[in-house]
Amino acid sequence: MADFSDAMNITAxxxxxxxxxxxxxxxxxxxxxxxxxHRKTISFAxxxxxxQSIGQVETGRVRLDRSALDQVHDPSHPMADANGNYDGSxxxxxxxxxxxxxxxxxxEANLKLFDQVRQMSTxxxxxxxx
Amino acid sequence: MExxxxxxxxxxxxxxxxxxxxxxxxxxxxxxxxxxxFIETLKQSEQTAMSSMSGGADPHALVQALAQTELxxxxxxxxxxxxxxxxxxxxxxxx
Numbered sequence: 292m293a294d295f296s297d298a299m300n301i302t303a304x305x306x307x308x309x310x311x312x313x314x315x316x317x318x319x320x321x322x323x324x325x326x327x328x329h330r331k332t333i334s335f336a337x338x339x340x341x342x343q344s345i346g347q348v349e350t351g352r353v354r355l356d357r358s359a360l361d362q363v364h365d366p367s368h369p370m371a372d373a374n375g376n377y378d379g380s381x382x383x384x385x386x387x388x389x390x391x392x393x394x395x396x397x398x399e400a401n402l403k404l405f406d407q408v409r410q411m412s413t414x415x416x417x418x419x420x421x
Numbered sequence: 422m423e424x425x426x427x428x429x430x431x432x433x434x435x436x437x438x439x440x441x442x443x444x445x446x447x448x449x450x451x452x453x454x455x456x457x458x459f460i461e462t463l464k465q466s467e468q469t470a471m472s473s474m475s476g477g478a479d480p481h482a483l484v485q486a487l488a489q490t491e492l493x494x495x496x497x498x499x500x501x502x503x504x505x506x507x508x509x510x511x512x513x514x515x516x
Contacts, residue, residue, distance in 0.1 A: 296489055303485040310481070405488070412492050419499045 297346070298408045304347035305401040308335055311350040313394045319382050320391075326363075326370055328380035329355040330387075356381055459493050466490040 315331045322328040334351040337344045358381050366375035466486040473483040 299485055303481050307481045409488055416495050416499045
């Protein structure tokens with residue numbers, strides 16, 4: 292049964308990682324109009340225990356996207372400079388939506404596998420029962 | 422002429438210690454490991470369920486712990502049923 296429970300642990304770690312990714316994507320989308328906001332990116336890494344990888348995934352440090360901020364022309368804005376521009380955010384909604392959809396697909400795949408592991412172990416036990 | 426008690430009874434008395442429980446048996450054998458792993462899984466799942474109800478743990482951990490408990494309980498119940506069935510089969514044997 293150790294393989295089944297290991298597989299369950301690994302898929303659960305995958306779901307956790309995708310949920311964390313979705314959390315940061317939603318943060319980026321919510322702050323798309325915040326002046327001076329840099330979009331956040333999150334990295335994935337495999338979990339290492341006692342010097343070797345155990346197959347699970349975890350989310351690493353949150354990094355800020357250092358690309359140039361969007362210049363928005365609005366002379367009436369209180370933060371506008373001499374040319375009437377102010378720093379917007381560097382969030383691209385298309386990228387964020389695509390990222391969110393990718394997280395959803397990956398989450399679904401992990402969920403499917405979790406369910407499959409459960410079904411496999413249940414049908415193995417059903418074999419003994421008859 | 423030498424009078425001895427029934428040799429069958431003697432043999433029975435000699436073989437009895439084989440079925441007595443051994444108090445010094447270590448639990449590092451396979452079945453002991455399985456049983457302690459089962460108890461550990463149940464404990465962990467209860468802890469996770471409690472902390473999830475009080476808002477501490479994330480739902481993934483809860484689902485994972487409950488699924489593993491379901492697996493463990495199912496295994497234990499199936500093995501127990503099989504053992505009891507085998508024992509009843511022996512009891513039904515015509516002597």
